[in-house]
Amino acid sequence: MDMPVGSGTLYWFVERHREDTGLFMGARRVWTYRSNFQDIAVLETETWGRVLVLDGLVQMTDRDEFIYHEMLAHVPLMTHPDPRRVLIIGGGDGGVLREVLRHPEVTRAVLCEIDPMVIEVVRRHWPEHGAVFDDPRVQVLNEDGSQFVQTTYERYDVVIVDSSDPVSYSRSLFSPHFLAAVRRVLYPSGLYATQCMSLLYHLDFVKGFYRQLQAAFSNVALYTAPVPSYPTGWWNFAMGSIELSLDPDHLPLKGRSIEFLRLTRYYSLEIHRSAFTLPNFLVQELQYAHGTDR
Amino acid sequence: MDMPVGSGTLYWFVERHREDTGLFMGARRVWTYRSNFQDIAVLETETWGRVLVLDGLVQMTDRDEFIYHEMLAHVPLMTHPDPRRVLIIGGGDGGVLREVLRHPEVTRAVLCEIDPMVIEVVRRHWPEHGAVFDDPRVQVLNEDGSQFVQTTYERYDVVIVDSSDPVSYSRSLFSPHFLAAVRRVLYPSGLYATQCMSLLYHLDFVKGFYRQLQAAFSNVALYTAPVPSYPTGWWNFAMGSIELSLDPDHLPLKGRSIEFLRLTRYYSLEIHRSAFTLPNFLVQELQYAHGTDR
Structure with a gap:
């Protein structure tokens, strides 16, 4: 995908909801952790606020x-x-x-x-x-x-x-x-x-x-x-x-x-x-x- | 974005809902038209069925x-x-x-x-x-x-x-x-x-x-x-x-x-x-x- 990164956006997070479709979010910062159970990531985004991601799936955003x-x-x-x-x-x-x-x-x-x-x-x-x-x-x-x-x-x-x-x-x-x-x-x-x-x-x-x-x-x-x-x-x-x-x-x-x-x-x-x-x-x-x- | 194209998917359609977020869909075929008023596209997709796009914005999908x-x-x-x-x-x-x-x-x-x-x-x-x-x-x-x-x-x-x-x-x-x-x-x-x-x-x-x-x-x-x-x-x-x-x-x-x-x-x-x-x-x-x- 050819998507110029928005102002302040440094990383693209992509969640595939199905093989051929899903949601993307631009993040200004990303923190990642590896627990005994899963990959944990926190994104800082403009539209969604802070986003908690577990094993690549959005769990919680400040917005909704x-x-x-x-x-x-x-x-x-x-x-x-x-x-x-x-x-x-x-x-x-x-x-x-x-x-x-x-x-x-x-x-x-x-x-x-x-x-x-x-x-x-x-x-x-x-x-x-x-x-x-x-x-x-x-x-x-x-x-x-x-x-x-x-x-x-x-x-x-x-x-x-x-x-x-x-x-x-x-x-x-x-x-x-x-x-x-x-x-x-x-x-x-x-x-x-x-x-x-x-x-x-x-x-x-x-x-x-x-x-x-x-x-x-x-x-x-x-x-x-x-x-x-x-x-x-x-x-x-x-x-x-x-x-x-x-x-x-x-x-x-x-x-x-x-x-x-x-x-x-x-x-x-x-x-x-x-x-x-x-x-x-x-x-x-x-x-x-x-x-x-x- | 690094997204391997799914089986049968040849094109990625990306709609930015805001500068830093939106929806993507993989399409098997794309038809495009240019009218006096706008760009018109029709996508053939697996998840959403046929999709009508006007000036880059999804108007209608078979699914919803x-x-x-x-x-x-x-x-x-x-x-x-x-x-x-x-x-x-x-x-x-x-x-x-x-x-x-x-x-x-x-x-x-x-x-x-x-x-x-x-x-x-x-x-x-x-x-x-x-x-x-x-x-x-x-x-x-x-x-x-x-x-x-x-x-x-x-x-x-x-x-x-x-x-x-x-x-x-x-x-x-x-x-x-x-x-x-x-x-x-x-x-x-x-x-x-x-x-x-x-x-x-x-x-x-x-x-x-x-x-x-x-x-x-x-x-x-x-x-x-x-x-x-x-x-x-x-x-x-x-x-x-x-x-x-x-x-x-x-x-x-x-x-x-x-x-x-x-x-x-x-x-x-x-x-x-x-x-x-x-x-x-x-x-x-x-x-x-x-x-x-x-």
Whole structure:
């Protein structure tokens, strides 16, 4: 590609979302690290701000991280009537944790991030995120999340999976075995939420995972939000619960502190409700997946 | 950039959404044309299918055009209780016209596309779109849309602006002068809809245009949809009317033929309602724009 480097831009970062397409970003500075688990890079860019990259895939940018993190944290936490104990698997960038801690109901937040160097890098380049790891309600564990849920004796109200995509180390976080273990660490009235790829590039994955969710939980739901720095810029999330209704039209707001809604930049109760409206093609695909006629 | 060309990929198309970031697509074949108005290119790609490019900017891809075209056509046409006469300004790719013609209420659709070569190129590379231009309800005019609305004696129920971005030939389609002329060609109970850029890259433009809309129309509204091939993948639309309510919760469905809802891949009545839910930061920005406290 013949692309003159923009003023101040010294490096081109290229993420291939598929073999023949993807996103590029010009960076003024690049820091790279090699952990026991992955390659970690931090870019300083004009349009996207600071960018965290793991194994070549954009995880977080200053420009749009608020949408992803607010939607992955507040949707489950506002669906639960009293979310006290929260487990985050992955999430080493601290974004979901920051949003979770905005709920005064939360008394304990366990962050199970397999790679301690991710947290070190975030503390260095996003010093404002450092405070969230030091909150007295927080415990950080550097363990494999899929093994942790097999072995812990603790129970949680909400389990959030903020993982990288289901390849390599994260593949195990999208298996029936893992979902069964998540069920075990959740109170029956608890709920589970996960990022769940792009409807336009990964529709077969989404459909397959939706079937797995239905096998593991009585109540399941998908919701979407724009995340411009992720493939297609249109991201999908999934929730499941054994007993709790996920109906966005009947949020259990009574007695809840919702002061944090002044701080959100994307999330609102109206956005919460709208996010569950699925496009017609997905509605049709999921009904097909159920084996029912429309 | 060092990017080995994928199997079957012979050319790299790069669209800079801003100086330092954008989208790339590998193409197996490229056809280029030079009209009196612009450079026109058609790419044949694996991921995006056929892609129409005007002056270096992606206008339409097979993969995601349905979202953009359905949302730009069906939202205004379902908001109007009886949309008989429709004017489309721009829209030479035929996508909005195809969706407009799905409403049996429509008796006349005028497509005012300044560049006849766009239609020629689309007829050649999207032969399935050729039929929509030949529908007996359709009249195609090759005129400057902003001049056409100044001079025509016809009146319309719905005016849709499906233009390229507000630079060069399309700049005049986002001016107070143009909005006043659109008011003139609309019945008082009619409504106007336009594509309106990205909330994440063009927020100042959106805010300024929203103020212009408020000056021209009594009722105005913004709505959004994912359009992955456009900058940020998250697109904004605007509507205005002198008399007609734009409230998505009270669509005038009585007596309407809604058979076309079986054919839509993105649009549904639920999507229509959800699309008007704006993110918290925009709600706050627009209230600021109104000069009111929150």
